[in-house]
Amino acid sequence: MSEIFKKHLEKFIEINESEFLDILAFFQAIKVRKKENLLVEGQICKSHYFVLNGCLRKFFVNEKGIEQTTEFAIENWWITDNIAFENKLTSEFYIQAVENSEILVIDYLSQQKLLIEFPKMERYFRFIYQRAYGASQMRIKYLYSFSKEDFYHQLNSKYPEFVQRIPQYLIASFLGFTPEYLSEIRNKKRS
Amino acid sequence: MSEIFKKHLEKFIEINESEFLDILAFFQAIKVRKKENLLVEGQICKSHYFVLNGCLRKFFVNEKGIEQTTEFAIENWWITDNIAFENKLTSEFYIQAVENSEILVIDYLSQQKLLIEFPKMERYFRFIYQRAYGASQMRIKYLYSFSKEDFYHQLNSKYPEFVQRIPQYLIASFLGFTPEYLSEIRNKKRS
Numbered sequence: 001m002s003e004i005f006k007k008h009l010e011k012f013i014e015i016n017e018s019e020f021l022d023i024l025a026f027f028q029a030i031k032v033r034k035k036e037n038l039l040v041e042g043q044i045c046k047s048h049y050f051v052l053n054g055c056l057r058k059f060f061v062n063e064k065g066i067e068q069t070t071e072f073a074i075e076n077w078w079i080t081d082n083i084a085f086e087n088k089l090t091s092e093f094y095i096q097a098v099e100n101s102e103i104l105v106i107d108y109l110s111q112q113k114l115l116i117e118f119p120k121m122e123r124y125f126r127f128i129y130q131r132a133y134g135a136s137q138m139r140i141k142y143l144y145s146f147s148k149e150d151f152y153h154q155l156n157s158k159y160p161e162f163v164q165r166i167p168q169y170l171i172a173s174f175l176g177f178t179p180e181y182l183s184e185i186r187n188k189k190r191s
Numbered sequence: 192m193s194e195i196f197k198k199h200l201e202k203f204i205e206i207n208e209s210e211f212l213d214i215l216a217f218f219q220a221i222k223v224r225k226k227e228n229l230l231v232e233g234q235i236c237k238s239h240y241f242v243l244n245g246c247l248r249k250f251f252v253n254e255k256g257i258e259q260t261t262e263f264a265i266e267n268w269w270i271t272d273n274i275a276f277e278n279k280l281t282s283e284f285y286i287q288a289v290e291n292s293e294i295l296v297i298d299y300l301s302q303q304k305l306l307i308e309f310p311k312m313e314r315y316f317r318f319i320y321q322r323a324y325g326a327s328q329m330r331i332k333y334l335y336s337f338s339k340e341d342f343y344h345q346l347n348s349k350y351p352e353f354v355q356r357i358p359q360y361l362i363a364s365f366l367g368f369t370p371e372y373l374s375e376i377r378n379k380k381r382s
Contacts, residue, residue, distance in 0.1 A: 060332060068335050070328070082325035092332065115314070122313040123306070129320035134273035136327040137261070141251060141283065143334045144259050144367055176335055 001029065001102055004052045008076045012127045013120045023121065026114045027104040032056075032097040039095040045084035047105045051077055054101020057170060058093050069173040072098070072166065078128060098170060148177050149185055192220065192293055195243045199267045203318045204311045214312065217305045218295040223247075223288040230286040236275035238296045242268055245292020248361060249284050260364040263289070263357065269319060289361060339368050340376055 005027075006020050015023070027050075032038060039045055041061065049056060051073050058071040058079060070093070073079035084091040085108060106114070115121050142151055152175050156163050163171060172182040196218075197211050206214070218241075223229060230236055232252065240247060242264050249262040249270055261284070264270035275282040276299060297305070306312050333342055343366050347354050354362060363373040 060336065062336050070331050070335065082321065082328055086321065086325060115317075119310055119313070122310070122317050126306075126313050126317040126320060129317060129324050130273065130277065133320050133324040133327060134277060136324060136331060137273055139331060140261050140327060140334065143331065144261065145251065145253050 001052050002104075004075070005050065005104060009124060012124045015120070019118070023114065023118055026110045027106050030103050030105055032101050032103060034097055034100050036097045037094055038097070038103075039081065039091055039093065041092060041094055042090050044088060045081045045091040045093075046088075046107050048078060048080040048085055048108075048111060049073070049095065050104040050106075051075055051079070052102040052104060054103070055098040055166070056095055056101060056103070057098050057174075058095050059173065060093050067094075067173050068176060069170055072162075072170075072174065074162070078132070098166060148175050148181075151175055152182065152185055192243050193295075195266070196241065196295060200315060203315045206311070210309070214305065214309055217301045218297050221294050221296055223292050223294060225288055225291050227288045228285055229288070229294075230272065230282055230284065232283060232285055233281050235279060236272045236282040236284075237279075237298050239269060239271045239276055239299075239302060240264070240286065241295040241297075242266055242270070243293040243295060245294070246289040246357070247286055247292060247294070248289050248365075249286050250364065251284050258285075258364050259367060260361055263353075263361075263365065265353070269323070289357060339366050339372075342366055343373065343376055 002024055005024070006015070009015050009020070009023075029052075032054075038047070038049060038056065053075055056073045056079050057069050058073075058081065059067045059069040062068050071079060079095060081091040081093045081095070083089065084093075088108060115125065142154065146154060152171075155171070155175070168182055169179040172179045175182065193215055196215070197206070200206050200211070200214075220243075223245075229238070229240060229247065244266055247264045247270050248260050249264075249272065250258045250260040253259050262270060270286060272282040272284045272286070274280065275284075279299060306316065333345065337345060343362075346362070346366070359373055360370040363370045366373065
């Protein structure tokens with residue numbers, strides 16, 4: 001399973017087997033079951049999660065008591081509440097398994113040590129944050145420029161496999177509308 | 192003026208005077224006048240901008256022809272269209288000076304060379320992208336959870352000096368409403 005992480009690292013940095021094993025020692029491998037929470041609102045966010053397989057999501061509960069999903073992480077993606085993680089703050093978010101998942105977990109101090117002991121991991125994480133930041137900039141543009149319906153069509157045309165894979169009520173929660181409205185849009189498209 | 196950049200770098204990494212001068216040689220220092228465009232929609236995004244003083248903003252023109260500001264950069268902030276910059280793509284954004292500004296500019300190849308020649312700059316940019324990514328995650332949460340009016344009050348209470356400094360029609364463009372509506376909200380608060 002850790003081979004997945006090695007292959008992923010090799011997309012960004014050169015790394016030999018012995019270095020990889022030393023790097024891997026900073027992580028804990030865990031399995032989580034569907035709907036299990038890794039982080040709960042109000043907890044200190046202590047960990048950064050890398051998805052080996054499965055899917056996690058991040059959400060907050062809005063003032064109407066509705067879960068608003070802001071992010072998904074599938075294979076080869078990182079997820080955490082970054083500001084809370086970096087500043088050891090309580091989080092306003094939940095992180096929950098969408099599917100049974102296998103995850104690598106690293107805590108804040110271990111990530112700091114890893115970066116000091118393996119400067120090439122600075123390069124790796126620079127790429128990771130850079131990519132994530134670029135994606136979130138486009139996300140912000142979409143939030144301003146697309147209607148919720150357009151946003152759904154955009155998601156569906158760019159990531160059809162993802163939309164198929166994820167339960168529809170969570171796609172609705174990500175887009176910010178009710179499952180009923182999503183189902184209406186889908187039916188409209190078919191007819 | 193370049194002292195500002197050195198002090199900023201020193202918040203993240205240790206750097207001596209000779210290294211700093213070598214690093215600075217990768218950049219070009221320019222002055223831009225208020226309302227001058229550094230990037231125009233449809234152009235390849237070739238540069239990454241660091242604000243020494245003044246203020247830049249990034250915006251796109253929506254389908255109604257209205258400028259939607261998605262980001263400001265004041266002193267010590269970076270700004271570019273990150274996905275376009277990293278992939279040498281045409282941009283969907285404009286970057287424009289809000290005030291007369293002094294800027295450090297680095298092009299894509301120079302930034303790559305800088306990172307290779309000064310690995311400590313990997314650490315620096317890792318911090319920069321990490322911080323920017325964390326901020327954009329919170330921004331996305333606000334876009335989902337706040338009404339436009341709440342967003343204004345949040346901005347005003349967290350960054351009162353910024354709201355005072357920036358022309359009100361640009362604050363309105365950032366919040367996604369008309370200058371008239373912003374003025375209405377401001378008057379409501381006063382009364």
